[in-house]
Amino acid sequence: MESIHLPVKDLRHEYGNRGLHKKDLHPNPFQVFVEWFKEAKVSGTIEPNAFFLATATPNGHPSCRAVLMKHFDEEGLFFFTNYGSRKAIEITANPYVAATFWWSNIERQVRIEGYIEKTSEEISTRYFSQRPRKSQLGAWASMQGIPLPSKAPMEEKYKQYEEKFEKQEVPCPPYWGGYRIIPTTFEFWQGSEARLHDRFLYLKEKDTWSITRLSP
Numbered sequence: 001m002e003s004i005h006l007p008v009k010d011l012r013h014e015y016g017n018r019g020l021h022k023k024d025l026h027p028n029p030f031q032v033f034v035e036w037f038k039e040a041k042v043s044g045t046i047e048p049n050a051f052f053l054a055t056a057t058p059n060g061h062p063s064c065r066a067v068l069m070k071h072f073d074e075e076g077l078f079f080f081t082n083y084g085s086r087k088a089i090e091i092t093a094n095p096y097v098a099a100t101f102w103w104s105n106i107e108r109q110v111r112i113e114g115y116i117e118k119t120s121e122e123i124s125t126r127y128f129s130q131r132p133r134k135s136q137l138g139a140w141a142s143m144q145g146i147p148l149p150s151k152a153p154m155e156e157k158y159k160q161y162e163e164k165f166e167k168q169e170v171p172c173p174p175y176w177g178g179y180r181i182i183p184t185t186f187e188f189w190q191g192s193e194a195r196l197h198d199r200f201l202y203l204k205e206k207d208t209w210s211i212t213r214l215s216p
């Protein structure tokens with residue numbers, strides 16, 4: 001068999017646009033997240049609301065995938081998905097999750113850990129009703145994670161739902177909806193010179209957040 005080799009060991013980026021100091025950090029990590037998100041957005045990052053969501057089975061088998069944050073406030077971070085998917089099955093069995101945003105344009109990473117809850121049906125249906133019609137029909141046509149012999153049966157299903165819901169609003173499928181991540185830690189990482197990156201960990205202690213600088 002032909003050997004596989006990717007020449008990546010010399011790929012290197014020099015970080016160091018700016019430093020990050022404790023005195024400049026807002027005591028509330030939700031506030032810092034909002035400020036950083038706004039900067040990521042204006043920096044031209046594609047889908048700055050995309051993050052990597054890690055879940056794990058109760059016996060510690062992890063899995064990770066990108067999802068899109070669709071709402072953020074002091075209640076937490078919201079995303080939407082299929083409740084029959086692998087992530088949903090893992091979340092049902094183990095509600096502890098981790099989320100990572102990587103905004104390369106501004107050399108920043110944010111890590112969030114916490115636990116997760118399903119959103120109310122009202123939140124799910126309201127958000128679903130605002131999605132583009134094609135995405136709504138796609139949610140009906142796709143049983144996320146189920147093996148397919150080819151793409152054709154799914155395309156066929158899409159057409160069937162297109163006809164079924166013709167001239168009417170597409171309802172939210174019963175197996176589709178939102179989750180809210182309730183953060184218990186935030187870590188803000190800023191790339192810095194000589195790999196001496198800045199990292200600050202916020203830990204929730206009752207109603208306040210402690211802030212600790214970590215070695216990079």
Ligand SMILES: Cc1cc2nc3c(=O)[nH]c(=O)nc-3n(C[C@H](O)[C@H](O)[C@H](O)COP(=O)(O)O)c2cc1C
Pocket residue numbers: 047050063064065066067068069079080081082085086087088144145
């Ligand atoms: C940038 C990006 C954004 C995505 N956003 C979502 C999302 O918001 N919800 C979702 O269910 N899947 C989303 N996906 C697809 C997931 O990464 C994943 O393939 C799918 O949810 C199935 O994951 P699971 O089998 O682990 O449950 C996105 C993929 C990418 C690359």
